Amino acid sequence: MELVIASGNKGKIREYRDIFEPFGFRVLSQNEKGISLEVEETGTTFEENAVLKAQAVYDLAHCAVISDDSGLEVAALGGEPGIYSARYRGLETEHERRMAILESLEGAADRSARFVTCICYIEESGERHLFTGIWNGQIAMEESGTNGFGYDPIFIADEAEGRTTASLPITFKETYSHRARAVRELMAYLAARQGKE
Ligand code: IMP
Secondary structure (H helix, E strand, O other): OEEEEOOOOHHHHHHHHHHHHHHOOEEEEOOOOOOOOOOOOOOOOHHHHHHHHHHHHHHHHOOEEEEEEEEEEEHHHOOOEHHHHHHHHHOOOHHHHHHHHHHHOOOOOOOEEEEEEEEEEEOOOOOEEEEEEEEEEEEOOOOOOOOOOOOHHHEEEOOOOOOOHHHOOHHHHHHHOHHHHHHHHHHHHHHHHHHHO
16 A cells, blocks of 8 residues: 655655555655645644645545644743744744744743644545644753754753753654654554554
8 A cells, every 4th residue: 555755854754664664555755656746834733734734645646645743832932933843933044943942031930842743644545643742841041962953952851851852862852752752653553453454
């Protein structure tokens, strides 16, 4: 059975290929399936955006599809940057976006934050499933570390003993991250379903 990944991100494509192939799927990127589609993320939640992306590809491909949407929510900023994490305040670079958050939190007592990932999996039949992963932590006082990407240099996970995600080995994210948690839910679903077949 074919599964199309509704993304152009090479890291994501590799990750989902590794998850689905052991379950007997022939995994293709959107490009490999011949679909060139830039879906506008007009949803107001991670869930809505993940569904928009997966459904648009499903409507063209009519086979199983997977997509996801992630971001950082900072409590003192009313959940911002949230779904706008990749384009927060129109700032060009990841460094600028991180600095915008640090500056907004100057003097704030509450620095709590969380990463969220929502995965949308549409089965060949069109049945939709959503899997959400949440990773709680705090925003650091300053950037540190060079591992990872995005907001990793300013995010201190609850399990991290005061160090930013970017200061820790990549294996740490593989165990605890929002994405790892959502992926585990998805894999548990696939394993349970395979057990029923
Ligand atoms: P995406 O939906 O997975 O492409 O993530 C959107 C944006 O959220 C990224 O461009 C990052 O700014 C931020 N983000 C998502 N996941 C992470 C992460 O694991 N670490 C740091 N930033 C992240």
